[in-house]
Amino acid sequence: MYTFYALPLSTYCAKVRIVLRMKSVEFKELVPPGGSYTATEYQQIVPAGSIPAIKKGDFVVHDSDAIVEYLEDKYLTPSMRPANIEQCAQLRAISRFHDTRLEASVRALFPMVKKGMMKVAESEIQLAADRLFDDIFRLSKIINPHPFLNGETISLADCAFPTTLWMAADLLESLGQKLHFPNVISDWLENLQRNPIIEDEVTKNRLAIANWIASFNTHH
Ligand SMILES: N[C@@H](CCC(=O)N[C@@H](CS)C(=O)NCC(=O)O)C(=O)O
Numbered sequence: 377m378y379t380f381y382a383l384p385l386s387t388y389c390a391k392v393r394i395v396l397r398m399k400s401v402e403f404k405e406l407v408p409p410g411g412s413y414t415a416t417e418y419q420q421i422v423p424a425g426s427i428p429a430i431k432k433g434d435f436v437v438h439d440s441d442a443i444v445e446y447l448e449d450k451y452l453t454p455s456m457r458p459a460n461i462e463q464c465a466q467l468r469a470i471s472r473f474h475d476t477r478l479e480a481s482v483r484a485l486f487p488m489v490k491k492g493m494m495k496v497a498e499s500e501i502q503l504a505a506d507r508l509f510d511d512i513f514r515l516s517k518i519i520n521p522h523p524f525l526n527g528e529t530i531s532l533a534d535c536a537f538p539t540t541l542w543m544a545a546d547l548l549e550s551l552g553q554k555l556h557f558p559n560v561i562s563d564w565l566e567n568l569q570r571n572p573i574i575e576d577e578v579t580k581n582r583l584a585i586a587n588w589i590a591s592f593n594t595h596h
Contacts, residue, residue, distance in 0.1 A: 378403040379431045381422060383413075384584040387479060388440040389428040390539040390577045395444045395532065397573045399451040403430070441471055444532045456532045467525055467533040470518060474536040478515060481508045482540060485547040490592050493551050505553045508544055512561065521564040530571060538568050539581040546582060550589045 380396065380403040382389035396403050410417035413427045422429040422438050429438040430446075437443055448457050458464050484504050488496045519525060525533045545555040557565065569575045 377432070380405045381408050381413075381418070381427050381429045381431070383407060383427055384580065385588055386427055387482075387536070387539040387543055387581065388475075390581050391440045391536040392428045392430070392443050392447075394535040394573055394577050395447050395456065397577075398454060398456065398530065398535075399447055401447060401451055440536070441468075441475060441532075444535065448532060454529060456530065456535075458526050458531070463526065467531055470525060471533045471536060473515065473518060474533075474540065478508075478511045478537075478544075479540055481511045482544045482547065485544075485551065489547055489550055489589055492592055496551070501551050501553065505548055505551070505555075508548065508555070512541075512544070512555070512557065516558040516560045519560065519564065521560065521567070523564065523567040530568070530574075534568060535574075538565060538574050538578050541565060542578055542582050543585055546585050546589070 378396075378401065380389075380392065382393065382405055393405075408415060408418035408427060409421065412418070413422075413425050419425045421431065422436060424438040426438050428440055428443060429436060430443055437446060444456075448455075458467065481504070484507070488501060488504065493501070525531050541557065541561065545557075548555045569578060
């Protein structure tokens with residue numbers, strides 16, 4: 377039984393949770409001891425001080441991609457990575473695009489959402505939105521879902537995107553901007569959400585995000 381350190385708002389945690397559930401791995405989910413990834417209690421267990429992380433006995437690993445690759449190596453069914461190493465490299469590149477580009481652009485909206493739309497310059501919102509539109513456009517060029525990134529079955533690389541794409545749309549909407557997904561992305565998302573585990577994780581994450589947004593609206 378693994379301990380899975382996670383928080384409901386985190387898209388990286390949703391990625392790992394989807395893979396844990398798809399592979400029917402037994403886990404107990406905990407918020408970081410001390411309540412936050414910055415807490416000393418948590419950093420005594422996970423020195424990197426980030427979520428997600430998993431622990432089993434003495435084995436601790438942080439970083440969502442390191443965790444899902446480990447789960448793939450350890451739990452072979454269902455297989456979520458192509459056997460062909462070139463295809464594997466291409467899918468890993470898409471996962472890196474998620475972690476280093478797309479999520480960073482979504483995260484750039486957090487301080488604006490906290491301040492509230494009325495208190496942020498329109499030009500600042502527009503700049504962040506344009507960066508996100510550009511990332512989503514580039515994403516549409518590097519993927520070729522049929523219907524998933526590796527064909528008929530959902531791969532590790534697919535699992536990062538559903539909650540992040542919805543988070544982008546929901547946060548932008550709270551800032552008065554509408555996010556249009558290119559067809560290749562909206563069709564892919566729809567196919568991914570036909571999977572009950574992904575649909576459930578999207579629903580829970582969107583609810584957490586909606587509550588988070590609302591918490592700033594009430595205080596201001
Ligand atoms: N590359 C990491 C990023 C995870 C991440 O940024 N998590 C946030 C919360 S959603 C966090 O723990 N931030 C604190 C930090 O990274 O030090 C991963 O894939 O797990």
